[in-house]
Amino acid sequence: QKEVEQNSGPLSVPEGAIASLNCTYSDRGSQSFFWYRQYSGKSPELIMFIYSNGDKEDGRFTAQLNKASQYVSLLIRDSQPSDSATYLCAVNKLGSSASKIIFGSGTRLSIRP
Amino acid sequence: IAGITQAPTSQILAAGRRMTLRCTQDMRHNAMYWYRQDLGLGLRLIHYSNTAGTTGKGEVPDGYSVSRANTDDFPLTLASAVPSQTSVYFCASSVGANTEAFFGQGTRLTVV
Numbered sequence: 001q002k003e004v005e006q007n008s009g010p011l012s013v014p015e016g017a018i019a020s021l022n023c024t025y026s027d028r029g030s031q032s033f034f035w036y037r038q039y040s041g042k043s044p045e046l047i048m049f050i051y052s053n054g055d056k057e058d059g060r061f062t063a064q065l066n067k068a069s070q071y072v073s074l075l076i077r078d079s080q081p082s083d084s085a086t087y088l089c090a091v092n093k094l095g096s097s098a099s100k101i102i103f104g105s106g107t108r109l110s111i112r113p
Numbered sequence: 114i115a116g117i118t119q120a121p122t123s124q125i126l127a128a129g130r131r132m133t134l135r136c137t138q139d140m141r142h143n144a145m146y147w148y149r150q151d152l153g154l155g156l157r158l159i160h161y162s163n164t165a166g167t168t169g170k171g172e173v174p175d176g177y178s179v180s181r182a183n184t185d186d187f188p189l190t191l192a193s194a195v196p197s198q199t200s201v202y203f204c205a206s207s208v209g210a211n212t213e214a215f216f217g218q219g220t221r222l223t224v225v
Contacts, residue, residue, distance in 0.1 A: 006155075008153065032213075034214075043219055044156070044203070044216050045216070046214075049212075088155060088156065090156075098161070098163045098167070099163060099210030100146070100158060100161045100163075100169065100171060100210065101146060101161075101205075101210075102158060105153065105155030
């Protein structure tokens with residue numbers, strides 16, 4: 001079992017609709033959760049982070065965290081063609097003496113006009 | 114320098130050669146990371162450092178080594194490159210191990 005799992009997609013959503021991206025993680029002790037967007041040939045860029053159970057909204061983006069079920073999701077409202085990218089879920093994994101950030105394999109999102 | 118700088122941007126390397134990828138940040142971040150990205154596999158952690166003077170192994174550490182002599186620099190060394198190390202390598206840093214990471218522009222390495 002991978003530590004952070006995402007559906008690889010591609011996920012195709014019509015312009016103006018809501019895109020829903022999901023991620024599950026295995027380490028119950030994880031405290032920090034991140035969503036990154038990566039355009040082809042570019043570096044990942046942070047779009048959302050969430051630390052507490054519930055929803056966190058930032059513009060058209062909403063991150064949702066459920067620690068009991070060990071999943072985190074990202075909703076993109078009013079999807080635009082510029083949202084077409086790969087979305088990476090990341091989780092911090094605690095060790096006995098250190099902490100590190102582990103990524104899922106990413107979900108490719110395509111917004112069709 | 115602003116943010117995280119990686120060098121070189123791209124490199125073609127003969128198998129068996131030694132190579133060091135450089136990473137420098139000027140944000141005084143405590144934690145630094147090296148990832149490799151291969152098609153369909155997302156970002157896989159190679160090595161990390163939570164603070165200067167300490168390092169740890171990630172998901173795919175074999176064939177790679179790192180050092181963290183100071184806060185700003187986190188070089189990644191391939192002692193004897195093999196073709197399976199062909200990949201895009203990203204360096205990242207964060208204020209602390211629990212906070213978001215910021216990425217360099219990447220190094221595209223081809224081992225032939």
